Amino acid sequence: MKITILGSGNIGSTLAKKWAAAGHAVTFGARQVDDPKYQKLLDTIEGDVAIAPLAEAAGPAEVIVLAIPGSAVEPTMARLGPGLEAKIIIDATNQVGAAEMNSLAAISARVSGAKLFRAFNSLGWENFDRPDLGGTQIDLFYCGDSGEAQETVHRLISDIGLRPVYVGGLDKVDIVDNLTKLWFTLAFEQGYGRRLAFKLLAE
Numbered sequence: 298m299k300i301t302i303l304g305s306g307n308i309g310s311t312l313a314k315k316w317a318a319a320g321h322a323v324t325f326g327a328r329q330v331d332d333p334k335y336q337k338l339l340d341t342i343e344g345d346v347a348i349a350p351l352a353e354a355a356g357p358a359e360v361i362v363l364a365i366p367g368s369a370v371e372p373t374m375a376r377l378g379p380g381l382e383a384k385i386i387i388d389a390t391n392q393v394g395a396a397e398m399n400s401l402a403a404i405s406a407r408v409s410g411a412k413l414f415r416a417f418n419s420l421g422w423e424n425f426d427r428p429d430l431g432g433t434q435i436d437l438f439y440c441g442d443s444g445e446a447q448e449t450v451h452r453l454i455s456d457i458g459l460r461p462v463y464v465g466g467l468d469k470v471d472i473v474d475n476l477t478k479l480w481f482t483l484a485f486e487q488g489y490g491r492r493l494a495f496k497l498l499a500e
Contacts, residue, residue, distance in 0.1 A: 298449070301326050301354045303373060304364030305338055307422040308389055312362060312457065315425065317344030319456040326354035351377060360385045360453065362417070363400065367392030370400040371407075378407030385446050387453075389417035391477060398474045401467065413467060414441030414450050419476040421484065421491040428458035435494040438462045438476055440469040462497050 300316055302309045303326045313323045322345040327335060335348045348354075355361060355377050363370060367390040374381075386408065390400045399415055416439035417425070428435045437459040441447060443466060454461035464472050476495065483489045 298322070298360065298453075299358050300324070300360045300362065300453075301358035302362045302364055303351070303355075304362075304389075305335065306364065308417060308425070309362070309364035310338055310342070311422045311425045312364065312389075312417065313346055314342045315457045316453065317342055317346045321345070321453075321456070323347075324349050324354045324358065326351040352380060355380055355384075358384060360387065360449065362387045362389055363404075364389045364417070366390065367395065367398075367400050371403040374404055374407035381408045382410040383412075385412045385414065385449060387414045387416050387441075387450065391418050393481070398477055399470055401470060412442045412446035414439060414446075415467070415470050415473050416441070416450060416454065419473060419480055420494055421480070423491050424494050425457055425459070427492075430492065430494055433496065434458070434460050436460045436462045436497050438464050438473055438495065438497075440464045440467060440473050442466065 298321045300321050301324045302313055305325050317323050325348045327348055330348050330350055339346055361381060361384050370390055386404060388400050391398050401413055404413060419438060424435050437454050441450060451461045484491055484493050
């Protein structure tokens with residue numbers, strides 16, 4: 298699968314490493330592809346991974362992952378929006394302190410016909426890098442459009458090593474975002490640290 302990741306920080310780079318290892322073709326979309334930091338990043342990832350200008354990276358992708366600061370989503374979508382129609386877009390951004398933590402409204406305002414999902418936002422990147430705690434697989438709760446696109450996102454979460462837990466359509470985004478707020482509260486305010494995750498138990 299062709300995946301483009303916008304953002305090369307801890308979340309973007311960790312997801313890229315995992316997906317490349319699983320056999321996906323991963324491209325980082327960047328404004329300055331000649332920045333030495335990108336070559337250093339590519340040297341740390343094995344598999345089919347590349348870097349390209351934003352529009353060039355997004356064009357052939359089947360899946361777009363937004364792992365950029367929340368404040369950068371609107372201008373990025375204004376630039377790329379017309380070329381993202383019919384793609385799967387995963388919003389992994391967090392606008393901490395804002396009325397809405399997700400960037401789905403900014404995406405929807407600039408992109409039509411895309412399949413939108415909210416995922417990879419409710420846990421620290423360390424839990425994507427090592428998706429188990431004490432031998433127990435970590436769950437990742439996500440939401441978005443149902444159907445074939447949801448099956449694709451489900452598989453991509455599994456390829457990270459996490460157990461996907463589908464919460465429902467985008468009307469459930471507040472549930473996923475509240476898990477993010479819970480994670481921040483427990484990790485930092487209550488001192489549990491970043492290696493903190495959630496598990497669904499059911500009979």
